[in-house]
Amino acid sequence: MTAYLNLGTNIGDRLFNLEQAIALIEWLSGERCRLSRVIESEPWGFESPHPFLNVGVALRWDKDPLELLNITQQAEEMMGSTCHRDASGAYIDRLIDIDIIAIGDIRLNHPRLTLPHPRAHLRTFVTIPMRELNNN
16 A cells, blocks of 8 residues: 655755655655655645745555554654644644655544545645655
8 A cells, every 4th residue: 555644844944854754754664755846835724934845755554554653753753843733722833744644545533543634635735745646
């Protein structure tokens, strides 16, 4: 099966952040990643003067979806990424954000992970890279 991820960053050296996150995902998962082109997007769901860089990632994944979630969260933690929301629950700027968009045709409604991602279709910074990955 193919797992699709979306990575986003809007603070620090954004391109380096994406490169580091991809390297960590490959190292932790043991799988090689296929990438979309990097796109720039405005923050979604909150106001910030810092635009995001986003990239779509595809990798082979035949294990438990929650294992992939653990890997993505470990990569975020290793990079020093903090919570993606403030005390009131609003989105904030972030060093790296790694979202699992889909894994094959798996449908999952778990307290830690919903597949496919329930809001992916609303976000062009997700749909554009996903289309590109599916056309390659």
